[in-house]
Amino acid sequence: MPTPSHSQPIPTTWFSRCATAVAPDLLGCWLVRRFPNGLIARGLIVETEAYTPNDPAMHAYRRRTARNSVMFGPAGITYVYLIYGMYHCLNVVTDQDGTPSAVLIRALQLDPIPTWIDLKRDKPHRIAAGPGKLCRALQIDLNHTAQPLVPERGLWLEHRTPQFQMDLERGAIAFTQTTRIGLTQGVELPWRWYLPDCNAVSKK
DNA sequence: TACGGGATCTGT
């Protein structure tokens, strides 16, 4: 899918809405990474999850702590955490300042594939399939938490192409909404969205 | 200070 040269970073105000509104709106948008060596890779966002206040699966559900405090801040900031001691997960903080919530970015279709990634290990469309794998592929770790999503930090978001937006409005593309993955709490909440027929999306 | 679990992924 072509990327228009006129794309601008999505402004922080766009994220100042309920996570359940932002999560589907992020499908078809682009996560853009500029690596330390200067290479720029784009990932089409194909799977997201919303985490809201009063949501038992949300990391700040019990109380505000050092780790989750960024989710209480203004929207449009990254929230990255380490899980199972080996993988990182990337969220974008949403909603009003003071309202803890975020959207987890779960899967991307990456283009181009960075040259240093071992293609024998994975099919190209599986390189960024999963929240841990996309952070590994894009070299996102705890250094990237609590950062604004701007080119100056090497990580930002861009809106859908006009083509994607048209296909969506015409009904040629439709999203699937269902329950979230890998949780022990809030299992029944249907706050995962994905592009069907996309082989980077989590199974289940 | 100690302990156990987790919004994951991989290889068996």
Place this chain on the structure above:
DNA sequence: CAGATCCCGTAA
């Protein structure tokens, strides 16, 4: 389906 591996939240 178990193991890797470490930070953080909770209890003491």
